[in-house]
Amino acid sequence: MYKTFTRRLFEESLEEVAGNIKGFVLDIGAKDNVYKNQMNCDTYLTLDLIYSPGIDIIADAHKLPFKLNKFDWVLCTNLLEHVKDPKKIVAEARGVLKLGGKILIYVPFYYRYHPDPKDFYRFTEDGVRELLKDFDQIKIKKIGGVIVVVLEIFSIELAILQPIFEILWKFTKPLDRSLRKNRYYALGWFAIGLKKKDDK
Numbered sequence: 321m322y323k324t325f326t327r328r329l330f331e332e333s334l335e336e337v338a339g340n341i342k343g344f345v346l347d348i349g350a351k352d353n354v355y356k357n358q359m360n361c362d363t364y365l366t367l368d369l370i371y372s373p374g375i376d377i378i379a380d381a382h383k384l385p386f387k388l389n390k391f392d393w394v395l396c397t398n399l400l401e402h403v404k405d406p407k408k409i410v411a412e413a414r415g416v417l418k419l420g421g422k423i424l425i426y427v428p429f430y431y432r433y434h435p436d437p438k439d440f441y442r443f444t445e446d447g448v449r450e451l452l453k454d455f456d457q458i459k460i461k462k463i464g465g466v467i468v469v470v471l472e473i474f475s476i477e478l479a480i481l482q483p484i485f486e487i488l489w490k491f492t493k494p495l496d497r498s499l500r501k502n503r504y505y506a507l508g509w510f511a512i513g514l515k516k517k518d519d520k
Contacts (some may be wrong), residue, residue: 323473328416329463330426333510343392348381349399349445381409386416397426401441410451428508430469432476441450448509455513455515467496
């Protein structure tokens with residue numbers, strides 16, 4: 321199955337940090353549960369609103385069914401654009417994190433409409449910082465630059481030409497990386513935040 325450039329770059333970023341994701345992990349909006357085997361964790365719990373194979377708990381992420389201070393990591397990737405209140409879900413995730421625990425999110429910026437079942441939001445870098453404002457040591461990574469944004473749009477709309485876009489990407493990927501300092505064009509944002517140890 322064809323992988324979008326967004327998916328590929330997200331998975332590259334996830335692979336870079338996967339070895340640090342340890343302990344008790346909650347994946348909110350896990351859906352197909354495709355990332356479990358990448359994690360070096362003791363327990364990996366999946367949650368989604370709708371059942372699919374590999375989902376451990378069916379629940380609404382706006383009201384997580386867990387005690388406070390339970391998880392070492394909470395993953396919330398490719399989800400927040402689909403929910404009515406992303407700030408509420410991030411707050412819920414923070415509540416179930418242990419002190420010193422971390423949240424990892426991925427949200428789109430330039431990306432096509434993709435209802436699952438709804439598609440409400442797109443996020444700027446400022447929007448990501450606002451989502452994670454109650455966390456410390458926030459690290460935000462820009463996913464993709466202007467070149468891959470253009471390639472993503474056309475490779476999806478002109479699927480028959482995808483082999484050509486693959487070749488273009490092979491030769492333009494280094495240039496795209498060099499242009500990522502430009503904040504105006506991004507496929508999305510990959511971010512990690514720490515729950516402060518002095519929080520009450």
